[in-house]
Amino acid sequence: MSSLHKGINLALLTAFISGFANFINKYGLELWDNSSVYTTAKNIVAAVLLTVTVLAVRNFPEIRRLTRKQRAQLVAIGFIGGSIPFLLFFRALTIIPALEASFIHKTLFIWVALLAYPFLKERLSLMQLAALGLLLLSVYLGGAPQTFTFGAGSLLALGATLLWAVENVFAKRILQDVSAAVVGWARMFFGSLFLLAYLAVTGNITQLIPATLPQAGITLGVGVILFGYVISWYAALKHAPATVVSSVLVLATPITALLNGLFIQHAFPAPILLSLAVMIGALLILLERPQGLFLKRQTTPSHNT
Template sequence: MKHTVLLALLAAVISGISIYVNSLFVSGADPLAFVLVRNALVAALLFAGILVFRGLPYFRLPLSDWKKLIVVGIVGGGIPFVLFFTGLRETGGVAGNIINKSLFLWVTMLAYISLKEKPKPAALAALAFLAAGTFAGSGIMDLKPGRGLFMVLAATMIWSVEYILAKRTLKTVPVTLLAFGRMLFGLPVLVVWSAFRGTLTAPVGIMPQFLLPVALSGFLLALFMVSWYGALRRSPAYLVSGLLTVSPAVSVFAAAGFSGKPVTGNFWSIGLLAAGAILITVSALRRPSVHES
């Protein structure tokens, strides 16, 4: 359990750094074109890594497992990206990110229903701290219903379903192959939507100055998925999704560290997130088995 908790924390750190890197370099690129190129690059990186370190026989899975990979790819790496970025254009980045931060709440509810995960009181208290830290001063009460907002909410809920599908798929499919499948089988959805929008050639038009950021973002995403799925394989879904809520706080410190400027932000929010992360980590390390009951 100790190692899987560390993997989840590593995934949170990588995600936080990725948030900072993406905000710094790719604000001038078409988001969906950026995601399409990046996800294709990640699929290629994972394929090459598996081929070099595991060999071609590693890809020999039963047809039933390949079907699971296709579903995870469509549900995790395709449809929600389309909904999220389309909705983001209509509702704005601030409102969209507030909704997306609710992911761990949906995961916790779905995991309770479908995976029979039952967090103990200490874990529930930690989740309460994380929720308070996530939404403190976020302006959630000022959100106005609209098509864009509902699209972002739909994307968030679909990503929560991915947690459940991935958790079940990881019983028979290796972590790296699941990460590869998520990227590979999500690509057709992104391509079809880009063609529908008439922006299929947009990835080709990504300017040279974005190539390095795309490569860096892709490398970080590959590391994130391997860490995330590695943690999810042996830890409850609510625990992994809960720890990932500290990613925005990590990005705040990453921004301060790389820019040399003082840390800025909602310190109440950061403090609550830190308290929740510590409490849920301690709760997990004291847990005797993979699933609480």
């Protein structure tokens, strides 16, 4: 299996995990009074699991060999991707309907493509640009809110999405020289430290310990899912272009819709079929010649995994 195909397969796995995470997260928000405390708690669980993983696969010698610049970049990843956008997005979920926040987040691939062109030199053909348009249409067909009021909550969700887009592009650069396991660990470890600092400043850090068994259970469960998401996502990003990885992640939308239909509405969500058909068609067009999306300056793949 080529590195590119490995990246695409990992992106598919990430989309599957993300679909479940989107569905389960709303239950976590209902059990916790403070969205910032909830997102910090689950992120800490993921950070602990990633730390154990780094220890198990003996990545710490690699961390010790990192340059000062690389270490600063990893801290920045924690700030840009592992802390601020989580605070923004989960706060948005308490202000606007989850459907509206999810729709905004699903435009991530558009922002990544716009940033990847100048900063990663990922070139899109006219057909691939058309595929991105079809992908956006599929997101609209599969879950656009019937009424859309662009207010404070929408701005928070958009801000989080833009920061995650920046993270995708920035991480892709770092992943040329640093393993996916170390970058993923840094994202959640340093991100959790920033989140803890935020809770300390706002006086909410005492709420971090779960008060009930359901709170503890949902936090552990979502933390494990987030751990799997970060591991597979960064591995996918190392092997495939950022535009491809972020586009494939859109497949999480019909998975969430299916789970919501079956377990909440107790009916098969038929409207997702058209959305899924358009989505798959768009991805097939985009993935027809994905090699052209690679970094122009990338000559040989890194041996880090």
